[in-house]
Amino acid sequence: MENEYIVSIPPQSRKSPFRITLAGITYENPNYTITRKNSNVFTVEYVISGRGHIEANGKCHTAEAGDTYILNYGMNLHYYADRQEPWQKIWFNAQGALLSEGARLYLPEGQIVFPKTDTKSYMEKILGICENKELSGDEINRLTAPLYIELLSQIAERQNGEEKESDEAVILKSYIDMHIEEKISVKELSGLIYRSESQTIRIFKKNYQKTPYEYLLDGKIHRAKILISNTNISVKEAAYRLGFSDEHYFSGIFRKKTGFSPTEYRKRG
Numbered sequence: 001m002e003n004e005y006i007v008s009i010p011p012q013s014r015k016s017p018f019r020i021t022l023a024g025i026t027y028e029n030p031n032y033t034i035t036r037k038n039s040n041v042f043t044v045e046y047v048i049s050g051r052g053h054i055e056a057n058g059k060c061h062t063a064e065a066g067d068t069y070i071l072n073y074g075m076n077l078h079y080y081a082d083r084q085e086p087w088q089k090i091w092f093n094a095q096g097a098l099l100s101e102g103a104r105l106y107l108p109e110g111q112i113v114f115p116k117t118d119t120k121s122y123m124e125k126i127l128g129i130c131e132n133k134e135l136s137g138d139e140i141n142r143l144t145a146p147l148y149i150e151l152l153s154q155i156a157e158r159q160n161g162e163e164k165e166s167d168e169a170v171i172l173k174s175y176i177d178m179h180i181e182e183k184i185s186v187k188e189l190s191g192l193i194y195r196s197e198s199q200t201i202r203i204f205k206k207n208y209q210k211t212p213y214e215y216l217l218d219g220k221i222h223r224a225k226i227l228i229s230n231t232n233i234s235v236k237e238a239a240y241r242l243g244f245s246d247e248h249y250f251s252g253i254f255r256k257k258t259g260f261s262p263t264e265y266r267k268r269g
Helices: 099-108 120-131 136-163 167-178 187-195 197-208 212-230 235-241 249-260 262-268
Strands: 004-008 021-026 031-036 042-049 049-054 057-063 068-071 077-081 088-095
Touching: 004 120, 021 120, 021 136, 042 057, 042 120, 049 068, 057 068, 077 249, 088 120, 099 136, 120 136, 167 197, 167 212, 187 197, 187 212, 197 212, 212 235, 212 249, 212 262, 235 249, 235 262, 249 262
Parallel strands: none
Antiparallel strands: 004 021, 021 088, 031 077, 042 068, 042 088, 049 057, 049 077
16 A cells, blocks of 8 residues: 555636645554644644654644644744554645735634644635546645635534543543553543442543443454564464453454454465
8 A cells, every 4th residue: 555645636716715735534543643844834634554754844744534634824834743652634735815814804813733623624625626536636636625614613623622631530541541452441540530330421421422342342452453564473472462461352353343354464464
């Protein structure tokens, strides 16, 4: 599999207030990194899976699955995939006054990462239009500009309506993220926040829409995909490293989550 799929946009009028220059999908690649000084492009990206880190004008941010991030003109940027859980993301680069003006009207000033703002459908529609070889550059821009405004509106609505993660939930999630390859019990988690096991499960599920076990299992399978794709370790070794006592149980869970056995997934490249 290539590390990146990129669509170039046909020539277009430089007078247009909204001009997409590139669009595409970045696949899981722990070595992915971009550096721009005084950036002359406006970038919108949605993280499909994994996570990455963004250094913008000296401040550090993290974006992970379900998050949208927007990088404005003139920023000094260095952004890169997480080495352990590299992101997969869909994105576009653009130019024109509508981009920054729209962001100014809809979004909080200075915010870059917008958590849990599911804009994937908008990004897929924009990419699909960009892929249409029958459209001119100006036609692409006329069709995608309204989708950009809808995307901003979606982010604004989700930001205004989203409850802040509770401090207890953040503690639980951070602990799981740091120990993703280990066996973690609900009893162990409940001890971190001095709650009963049932309360701990409810707190986590209220904030992340899944139980701690489901979240841990998803994290293990994501880590397994990285190990299988990027190393030569055996399926048995991968299962052991990720805290599964049974290779066959691990393979069954992997197939259920991905649609492929570990061996089939490795052959896909």
